[in-house]
Amino acid sequence: MTDSPIWRPFTQMKTAPHPPKVVKGEGIWLELADGRRIMDCISSWWVTIHGHAHPALAEALYKQAIELEQVIFAGFTHEPAEQLARKLLTHVPDSLKRVFFSDNGSTAVEVALKMAYQYWQNQGETKRSRFIGFAGGYHGDTIGAMSIGQSSSWWQTFQPLLFETDIVPFPATFDGDGQVEAKEAETLDKIKFLLCQERHAGIVIEPLVQGAAGMRICRPQFLQALEHLAHQFGVLLIYDEVMTGFGRTGELFACLKSATSPDILCLSKGLSGGCLPLAVTLATEAIYQSFYSDDATKAFYHGHSYTGNPLACATGVTSLALLEENPQLFQSMEALHRCYLERYLQGHPKLEQIRTCGTIAAMEVKTSETDGYFNAIAPLLKTHFLQAGFLLRPLGNTLYLMPPYCITSDELESIYQVIRRVLDTL
Ligand SMILES: *Cc1c(COP(=O)(O)O)cnc(C)c1O
Numbered sequence: 001m002t003d004s005p006i007w008r009p010f011t012q013m014k015t016a017p018h019p020p021k022v023v024k025g026e027g028i029w030l031e032l033a034d035g036r037r038i039m040d041c042i043s044s045w046w047v048t049i050h051g052h053a054h055p056a057l058a059e060a061l062y063k064q065a066i067e068l069e070q071v072i073f074a075g076f077t078h079e080p081a082e083q084l085a086r087k088l089l090t091h092v093p094d095s096l097k098r099v100f101f102s103d104n105g106s107t108a109v110e111v112a113l114k115m116a117y118q119y120w121q122n123q124g125e126t127k128r129s130r131f132i133g134f135a136g137g138y139h140g141d142t143i144g145a146m147s148i149g150q151s152s153s154w155w156q157t158f159q160p161l162l163f164e165t166d167i168v169p170f171p172a173t174f175d176g177d178g179q180v181e182a183k184e185a186e187t188l189d190k191i192k193f194l195l196c197q198e199r200h201a202g203i204v205i206e207p208l209v210q211g212a213a214g215m216r217i218c219r220p221q222f223l224q225a226l227e228h229l230a231h232q233f234g235v236l237l238i239y240d241e242v243m244t245g246f247g248r249t250g251e252l253f254a255c256l257k258s259a260t261s262p263d264i265l266c267l268s269k270g271l272s273g274g275c276l277p278l279a280v281t282l283a284t285e286a287i288y289q290s291f292y293s294d295d296a297t298k299a300f301y302h303g304h305s306y307t308g309n310p311l312a313c314a315t316g317v318t319s320l321a322l323l324e325e326n327p328q329l330f331q332s333m334e335a336l337h338r339c340y341l342e343r344y345l346q347g348h349p350k351l352e353q354i355r356t357c358g359t360i361a362a363m364e365v366k367t368s369e370t371d372g373y374f375n376a377i378a379p380l381l382k383t384h385f386l387q388a389g390f391l392l393r394p395l396g397n398t399l400y401l402m403p404p405y406c407i408t409s410d411e412l413e414s415i416y417q418v419i420r421r422v423l424d425t426l
Contacts, residue, residue, distance in 0.1 A: 134170040
């Protein structure tokens with residue numbers, strides 16, 4: 001079909017159409033080689049929080065590139081990493097004190113899992129080796145991250161390679177859900193039963209919103225109850241905020257919005273403002289202290305070639321400054337979503353389970369098929385939207401919006417108008 005040698009991510013190469021070439025990005029717009037302009041309604045896989053080719057990020061990148069582009073991070077440090085680490089700590093719950101750098105969301109989670117596991121090993125609690133995760137959870141595509149995720153049929157193939165975890169139901173909710181308290185109680189009971197066995201190192205959750213599972217939302221109350229259980233049983237609470245971080249939920253972090261404090265917090269995606277791959281895993285002082293020893297074997301032996309890359313850190317510092325200067329950009333989007341949902345989509349016969357969380361809006365498109373991610377409606381909708389000039393990429397039959405924060409109210413309205421138009425033609 002194409003003479004490109006590139007084997008693309010999450011793509012059945014035989015049936016996928018040849019992808020359009022993007023030649024320029026500006027704000028919410030992507031310009032294609034054939035001259036078309038399309039609106040990026042999903043922040044290019046949830047990373048581009050400030051919009052494309054942001055001048056302040058470009059300038060930070062250039063300034064850093066002509067000073068120091070990269071240096072080994074074992075045995076050396078540099079100002080962008082020091083600044084970013086300090087700045088991040090001013091925005092997260094007080095109990096988080098230490099910052100471990102890596103390169104992407106999957107590595108942030110791998111680091112969290114290894115850190116949590118070794119935390120117990122270092123204290124001689126060798127029985128605490130299992131993790132609790134949530135059905136539908138997505139934490140990345142590396143082996144450890146897949147083990148704690150196991151969300152969909154994507155990785156059935158790899159099942160024999162994954163380590164064993166205990167997966168409990170995620171109490172997903174939506175507008176008008178009458179069952180939410182019962183679902184939460186059931187999950188909490190299951191977790192309590194597991195924790196009684198005293199062999200768990202930690203609980204891993206995407207707080208408030210499960211992303212890849214289809215923007216499934218849980219209540220802050222559930223996280224508060226989960227935190228209570230984790231404390232009661234002395235097990236580590238690990239938040240994967242790779243997607244929810246940096247304003248997505250309407251607050252800078254889901255832990256702030258839910259007034260809960262994890263022991264370990266994973267961040268990536270929006271961390272560099274969507275410019276460069278970068279991740280951090282934040283930990284409490286107690287976790288750090290369990291590694292802090294005269295005994296060399298108690299150190300955390302983990303690192304990547306590009307750990308703490310100065311270019312990525314410099315864009316991270318600037319991105320965070322942009323968020324500090326304009327918090328209303330992500331704080332006000334939920335009200336706009338709600339307004340346009342009501343104006344264009346409420347009660348649409350093709351839709352159900354409409355929900356919003358901060359900058360994210362999601363809904364289920366009714367189909368006769370049940371096979372989640374591989375639902376045929378997804379590529380069909382995607383093609384319709386692309387033809388109309390909008391980048392929307394449904395997860396199975398879940399249609400969602402996750403635009404860059406620089407989108408204007410009128411531009412956001414135009415997405416709802418096109419969704420309405422496309423749904424009416426189905
Ligand atoms: C995207 C994502 C990851 C994986 O991040 P990558 O940078 O793609 O490796 C992990 N956790 C969550 C919640 C994510 O949304």
